[in-house]
Amino acid sequence: MDIKYVNPFIQGLFSVLGQFGVTDVVKSKLSKKETLSVTHDITSISGLTGDIGGNIAYCFPEETAKNIVSKMMMGMPVEQLDQMGRSALSEFCNMITGNAIAKFGSDNSPVKATPPSVVIGKDVFMVISNVDTLAIEFSSSIGTIELNIGLEN
């Protein structure tokens, strides 16, 4: 996997979280998975098509997801991740993916992102792609986020 397609997602995550006032984000863990599989409470997945095919999965514990949505809603407490909350979380991930694709380098990027699907549930087991996957965990005052990048080329 070419690092030039990884860094834009990391920068995008820092940038978007920064826009919502979360500036204490640090990379806390880096691992490689043989398949893009996740087991978190909440996962938002976007596909990539075009010159680069693959999937990007943003995984959150429930508390982190609620904290993100709260930040997006100007600090309003979020007790439950309802339909509006899920939509906000999906938009958060869409912003990161869009931000990353814009950094891929060409004026007319041949890569497109698909609309995100948000999957919620306990004991969910998900295989996203049978490709080598880079999993990067980020820690901050709002909790942990795992960014999974599984690209086919």
Place this chain on the structure above:
Amino acid sequence: MTTQSLVLYQKYRRGGMDTNDFEVFHNNVVKVFDEFLEMKALIQGDISEEKEDLISLGISSIISFTGKTSGRVMLDMDPELALYVANHLTGENFTDLKDPLVLASVSELNNMVAGNSVVDLNNNKELDLWLAPPIVMTGTNMIIALPKLKSFSYLFDTGKGKIRYNIAFKGGGGS
């Protein structure tokens, strides 16, 4: 086309894809289950619009797409049907839904349905659709949310379990 389908067609025909195009997905579900599993997938009722987030039947495979419209298709099925599919395709006797080959079997079925359908749509409607790699998942009470997408489902019964084939896409000028 039934009255309900016609109403949905008229409502969403301006979105790049319309419910008339969905018949190709219906046809390919029936064809793939017939050809690869020797199983009749019988449609239950008419296509229906989903107003709420979906609760998975047990195991689901999602393939998203971009092009003149973007969205995703989902093959969702009962756990017992997924095990039957995997056992039929591999000749093994799986009992665990999380087994990689069970997940891969469901994913591959959706790959065939979505792949065939997109080829048909690109050839006949020039939608220029590109597919992302499939995702497959299982869990209890799993909610699949698709914010800002119009979502429609076909329901099938196979005799070994139920199938839901859901098509969701951006746009739809009717709303």
